[in-house]
Amino acid sequence: MSEQKPRTARIDRRTFLAASVASIASATLPGAAFADGPLRYLTKPIPSTGVQVPVIGMGTWITFNVGDDKALRDARAEVLRAFFGGGGGLVDSSPMYGSSQEVLGYALNKIGRAKTLFAADKIWTRDGDDTLEQLSESRAHWNIPRFDLMQVHNLLSWEDHLPKLRRLRASKKLGHIGITTSHGRRHSELAEIMKSHQLDVVQLTYNPIDRQVEEVLLPLARERNIAIIANRPFRGGGLLDTLQRHPFPEWARHEADADNWPQFVLKWIVSHPAVTCAIPATSKVTHMRENMGACRGRLPDQKTRAKMLAYIESL
Amino acid sequence: MLGELDTYSLIDFFPFSKEVYLRLFGLQNEAWWPAQFIFLFLALLVFAIAVAPVPWAKKVPARWRSAVSGAFLAVSFTCVAVTFFLGRYADLNWAAPYFGWVFIAQAVLFALVGALGKLEVAGRADGARGICFWSGCLWVMLALFGYPAMAFAGFGVGGFGRGWKTAELVGLAPDPTVVLAVGMIMLLKKPRLWLLVVPAAWSAAAGLTALALELSSGFITVSLVFLGAGIASFQRFFGAPARVAPEGGA
Numbered sequence: 001m002s003e004q005k006p007r008t009a010r011i012d013r014r015t016f017l018a019a020s021v022a023s024i025a026s027a028t029l030p031g032a033a034f035a036d037g038p039l040r041y042l043t044k045p046i047p048s049t050g051v052q053v054p055v056i057g058m059g060t061w062i063t064f065n066v067g068d069d070k071a072l073r074d075a076r077a078e079v080l081r082a083f084f085g086g087g088g089g090l091v092d093s094s095p096m097y098g099s100s101q102e103v104l105g106y107a108l109n110k111i112g113r114a115k116t117l118f119a120a121d122k123i124w125t126r127d128g129d130d131t132l133e134q135l136s137e138s139r140a141h142w143n144i145p146r147f148d149l150m151q152v153h154n155l156l157s158w159e160d161h162l163p164k165l166r167r168l169r170a171s172k173k174l175g176h177i178g179i180t181t182s183h184g185r186r187h188s189e190l191a192e193i194m195k196s197h198q199l200d201v202v203q204l205t206y207n208p209i210d211r212q213v214e215e216v217l218l219p220l221a222r223e224r225n226i227a228i229i230a231n232r233p234f235r236g237g238g239l240l241d242t243l244q245r246h247p248f249p250e251w252a253r254h255e256a257d258a259d260n261w262p263q264f265v266l267k268w269i270v271s272h273p274a275v276t277c278a279i280p281a282t283s284k285v286t287h288m289r290e291n292m293g294a295c296r297g298r299l300p301d302q303k304t305r306a307k308m309l310a311y312i313e314s315l
Numbered sequence: 316m317l318g319e320l321d322t323y324s325l326i327d328f329f330p331f332s333k334e335v336y337l338r339l340f341g342l343q344n345e346a347w348w349p350a351q352f353i354f355l356f357l358a359l360l361v362f363a364i365a366v367a368p369v370p371w372a373k374k375v376p377a378r379w380r381s382a383v384s385g386a387f388l389a390v391s392f393t394c395v396a397v398t399f400f401l402g403r404y405a406d407l408n409w410a411a412p413y414f415g416w417v418f419i420a421q422a423v424l425f426a427l428v429g430a431l432g433k434l435e436v437a438g439r440a441d442g443a444r445g446i447c448f449w450s451g452c453l454w455v456m457l458a459l460f461g462y463p464a465m466a467f468a469g470f471g472v473g474g475f476g477r478g479w480k481t482a483e484l485v486g487l488a489p490d491p492t493v494v495l496a497v498g499m500i501m502l503l504k505k506p507r508l509w510l511l512v513v514p515a516a517w518s519a520a521a522g523l524t525a526l527a528l529e530l531s532s533g534f535i536t537v538s539l540v541f542l543g544a545g546i547a548s549f550q551r552f553f554g555a556p557a558r559v560a561p562e563g564g565a
Contacts, residue, residue: 096409
């Protein structure tokens with residue numbers, strides 16, 4: 001890992017946008033970086049627009065659903081602070097996640113809305129007439145003027161929601177649109193949607209164990225210029241529990257700039273050419289700081305990537 | 316919202332952590348303090364009137380005993396529905412309001428059945444009737460004192476440290492409330508098995524919650540409810556006709 005100074009500086013919007021604009025010309029190059037003073041954070045582009053996104057995002061499934069428990073809301077605000085402090089940008093939530101959206105809104109208000117925030121949410125309703133109403137409610141929960149990304153959750157009534165989201169994107173009321181799945185569900189149907197609709201982003205489960213998407217969906221995403229957001233990078237924590245029972249490979253420190261197992265896994269995921277960003281979720285500041293370490297240093301090349309996977313498979 | 320159920324897995328219905336779930340009961344207890352003691356006092360009073368173990372309770376007519384039992388169960392289920400399922404728990408779990416409305420429906424049933432005199436408690440007896448009666452008494456005591464004791468001992472979280480502040484209590488938490496209801500139904504002269512449908516449904520949900528969050532207390536609830544339902548069914552179909560506690564004593 002390259003030498004790091006204490007992370008006191010914050011990325012400002014100008015730096016972020018400058019990096020984004022500069023990257024448009026080289027949007028197909030993976031592993032770009034933007035600088036925050038002496039710090040460089042890894043970003044990758046959303047192929048359809050060239051907008052750069054830090055390679056480590058944050059999920060809110062379970063972790064941010066704490067209801068009106070003030071002590072836990074404050075604790076989650078600190079997790080979010082650590083996320084932005086570590087170079088994070090994309091935050092993903094859903095109306096399905098209980099109070100997560102409201103807690104995010106609370107946390108954003110408390111710590112001040114980071115200028116690098118890339119707000120991603122989902123439409124989760126069977127009723128095709130509720131698309132705009134739910135989007136509006138979600139925006140009110142987050143207390144933001146617009147979403148950078150709105151996805152159809154778990155393919156639910158996607159035929160009704162996608163046309164409406166497309167219209168919002170055309171009128172600049174949304175940054176990007178996408179569709180999500182997880183746990184390996186409904187991949188065939190997802191592939192058909194990716195082939196027949198103009199999507200900016202697809203979110204799916206991808207990690208060193210769940211790799212079925214490498215066969216069809218990831219190549220298809222590259223072919224169709226669709227960004228991939230990888231959810232469940234640690235398989236709900238189970239993968240890390242397993243890996244942490246084994247010695248960490250020292251070679252990964254200088255070959256992949258990974259200092260611990262979370263960074264090892266995250267760097268392996270986001271170094272896939274089709275993947276733009278991974279969204280681990282955590283409720284602990286220490287874990288968030290570990291995760292955000294994967295947003296710095298180098299990404300492994302394909303040879304190192306293969307070595308990393310072989311090591312995991314050997315355990 | 317429940318459409319396309321095939322696309323969901325168990326964990327989708329529990330989008331929160333064990334820590335958050337247990338703190339929910341702490342917040343609930345804090346918000347409604349000292350309602351816990353009011354519920355406990357009323358429950359013991361209703362139990363005493365229902366089984367008439369003390370002289371003054373024996374003077375209460377059987378029909379009134381039924382109405383009092385029904386009213387207390389109705390109030391308990393309504394309070395759990397409003398403060399827990401439609402209130403605090405709904406913030407965490409989108410499926411909670413469905414149970415809220417089901418609990419309110421059950422509360423209406425208890426009130427009606429009680430008013431119609433169908434919650435008459437049987438007197439002490441031998442054989443299957445006796446087993447059912449005394450088991451019912453035990454279930455009621457477990458609901459009132461067993462659940463707080465479990466929290467006090469740190470039991471129910473797969474380890475120690477839960478603490479008494481997060482105790483699940485009758486009238487404020489669903490698990491002890493359904494166990495109390497099952498206990499009261501087991502005491503009946505003629506156990507109304509259809510009144511067990513909602514407690515059984517919730518206990519199944521509590522069991523799934525326990526499975527998803529690795530909480531042992533939920534398994535206790537599902538075990539108590541289904542064992543109680545089994546004993547009540549046995550009494551209903553194979554037990555000797557029960558002797559109703561007469562005006563003069565059980």
